[in-house]
Amino acid sequence: MIMELTTLEQHALLAIVALQPSAYGISIQDHIARNAGYEPSVGSIYASLDRLEDKGFVRSKQGEATRERGGRRKLYFSVTAPGQRALRESLKAMHSLSLAAGWKEAVA
């Protein structure tokens, strides 16, 4: 199984974990903007989530339709066990690389 994750995929997975069980497009975007300091477009978030779902790292479930969404239903995302494993591996790799580069203090 392909375990590599792009930065946005990593951020999206972390946002889903943090926001569970109410992680959907806008809340994920807001979470990333608040914590990572940049605002990805809704399209790029959905493209990443679509890719992650294809890989089997996230699962989606349709939610309720609201008036402010023009009667359209939300799509809630949750991280699957392989997704958690991939995220852990990816973060571990990042940590190892930063340690190898002597960035222990900078990361801490």
Added chain:
Amino acid sequence: MSDKKGSQQDKKIVRRYTTKEKAIAAAKILHRESIVEFQRRVTMLDENLDRAPETSVKCSDVTSDVVERTHIIWSGICISAEEAKSPEPPQFAEFCLSLFLSGAKREALIGCLSERFERDCERYGAERARNMYWGAAIRSFWPLLRRGAARAFKWGVVVESVRRFSDRTREQAKQPRLSDPGIATADTC
């Protein structure tokens, strides 16, 4: 002098009637949710003008006092029409975005953009929110297009593999087998 002033006022009234008719037309379109409230306002307006509803009024029928009161009510209609108006996000941008995803994800993506649009409308006003919607849509095009292309490519590869496999199977089926009785091998000769 007073006649001249009066005629100027009449012109103003005519102008205001025009505005009022426009306001009613706008309110009729926009007041979808509370049409009863709108009808009540129009009746009140007509009562203030001392006229039967929906009839044309001559300038001479209207006193300046009525004009003043009417103007207030007109403003009320305009404001309430504006309030009742729920601005809609740009339809063309929605359509363009809907081309890239399918099913539940398409619904969710458009819903998310509508939710943001609604929030932006409250914060910045409809015009700016519409521009921001376009901005978000344009920023979303490229990642979605890339994703769509990747998906199409993946399916293209699958379709191509299936086609090649079926071609090869057909060719193999056409080729005569060595074990067939009608074929002479070097040993038998």
